[in-house]
Amino acid sequence: MSIVLRFFMTLAVVSLLSFSADAVGSAGTLAISFGTNTVCGISATTLPRTVYCMNISESGSTLPYQVYPNVSIDSVSAGTAFFCGLKSSRRVFFCWNGDLVTRKRVYRGPWVLSDLIVGKTQVSAVDRSSNGIRWWRNAGLFPSSVLGSYNSLTSGNNFTCAITTNGTVNCWGPLARAMQAGFSNYSMTNIVAGESHMCGLEISGFVICQGSNSSGQSYAPPGLPNEYTRFALGSSHTCAIQQPIGTAVCWGGSKGPHLYTPLNGTAFEFLVAGGNLTCGLTSNNYSVLCWGSDWRNVSVRALPLLRILPGICVAGGSDECTCGAYPESPSLCADTGVICQRCDFPNSIAPVPPDLRSESERIGKIRKVEVIVGTLCFVFGACGLAYSVWIIYCRRKAQNQNQIRPPVDPASGDNSSADSSIAVRSPSSESDGTDDGFYSPNPETSQFIFSPISSRIGIPRKLELERQRSGPSTFNYEHDS
Incomplete structure (x- = not known):
């Protein structure tokens, strides 16, 4: 009964979590600001480790250009209209607009930071010196700081979430209650936010998605534990890397619910998303490939950026990495640190x-x-x-x-014609045993409708919705001023 209840509870909140902004996400070495049509990444071929950006608008793309050419940057993150990068010293971060004539901002403080994240407009980071999370540009919608041990920090449109040491998801901001409630019954190992939905892996390795589902972006495909990893969430779609091959798989999209593979046979190190755009870093040469969320017309574009780092260089040796270091770490990080292998990759499972x-x-x-x-x-x-x-x-x-049976003459006692007139044919003569049917999402109502493919009773295919949890039925939503 719990599966059925979860299914109908999920349908009840499908239309309650739809907002408008551009996707955000998590810190890494590649980021997309869809509001400015700009992609930025940390170069793997230059020292110091500088950021290269390029505008990819259809009207006229720019050539790659450097941002802060004399500053070594560890990670980048993007919001709707600007980027932020954490300096290698971990005590300073820079923010810039996604254009050539950029207005740059510098934030300095005594804290040692990591996981610098940009939401729609808010900026947050994990404070390693005082064991907590801090916010900047919060417009009064977020606290200035909270105490506690957190990991997997991520931000979306008016919410920021992180995971506690026991796997509980905590959220802050106007949409905190709605996003947090969807994960209240799960122990999560990681989470990634999009514009208005969030996905991650629970401790058993299954995908959990909650939030807006207007285009099916929160209906994760069925799979084995740890089969889908390294999520990238846009405004109306979700992408992940499918193991063990490492290919990109996406669901949802601007044209309605659909599961599609943009590039069969291409392995990726990670994916990032913004708005309707997704980009991935290829495993063979660390180049960047991008595609849109229109699954009916998937067009892949190679960006002429330099080789991008496959991960953040951290100080220290391989002992700092729970699941080991990348083999190329010495050359990629120029002997200044290592790139830790992600624990959600095959043969790299962290101890539970x-x-x-x-x-x-x-x-x-x-x-x-x-x-x-x-x-x-x-x-x-x-x-x-x-x-x-x-x-x-x-x-x-x-x-x-x-x-319609004819009257029988009592005197004759002949009722053979009546007996034959009500003879019933056997069930095998009425059915060929091919009854079938399926449930499909209605893009206009975001609800599932039954579509029989024969005139007989169809048996719906099993829906893998036991991992879906619903959020509260109502909540308040405020725009940034």
Whole structure:
């Protein structure tokens, strides 16, 4: 029953979480500011590690240009109309607009920072010196700081979220309650925000997506544990890297719900998204390929940026990395640090803490029970429904034929014609056993409708929605001033 309840609860909030802005996300070495049609990345071929940007508008793209050519930048993140980069000293970060005539801003402080994230307009970072999170440009919608140990910091349109040490998702901002509620029953290992939805992996390795689902961007495809990793979320779509091949898979999109693979056979290190645009860093030569969210007409474009770092260079050796370091780290980081291998890649699975391991085992048992119960309910429900319809059909047919049967002469005692007139053909003569049907999303209402592909009773295919959780039915939403 829990699977059925989750399905209908998810449908109930489909239309409650639709907003307008441009996607944001998490810190890395490549970022997209869709509001300015600009892509920026940290070069892997220059020292210091500087940022190269280029405008990719259809009216006229620019050649790559440097930002802060004499400053070494560790990570970049982008919002609607500007970028921010964290300096290698971790105590200073720079922000600039996505154009050549850029207005630059510098923020200095005594704190040691990491995970510098840009939301729609807010800027946040993990404060490693005082163990907490800090915000800048928060427009009074976010706290100036909060204390606590957090990881996987990410930001969207009017919300910022992070994961506590026990896997709980905490959120801040006008949409905090709505986003946090969707993950209240899960222990998460990572999360990534888009414009108005968020996806991540729970401790058992399954994909959880919550938030806006106007184009099916929060309906994750079914898969094995840890099959989908390294998410990139736009305004109406979600992309992820599918293991073990490393190809990009996307769902949702500007043309409605759909699952598509933009580039079969191309392996990516990671993906980033902004608005309707997604870019990926290829594994073979660290080049950048980009595509739109229109799955009916996927056009891939190679950007003439220099080789981009496949990850953030961190000070220290491979001992600093839980799941090991990239083999090319010495050359990529110029012996100033290492790039840590992501733990969500094959053969790089981080050890699970004992408390979360027990939680994972509990969740796994619950899932097995839910699947068994749901399957039995579905099978017996379908059989019972088919039997009931068959009985009704037989009775109605018998009644109709009884109404037209000729009168029988009592004296003759011959009722053979009447017997033959109400004979019922066997079920095998009425059905070829190919009953089928499917559920498909309605792009206009964002709800699922049943579409039978025969005139007989269709049995819907199993929907992998047990990992979907609904948020509250109502919430307040405010625009930045």
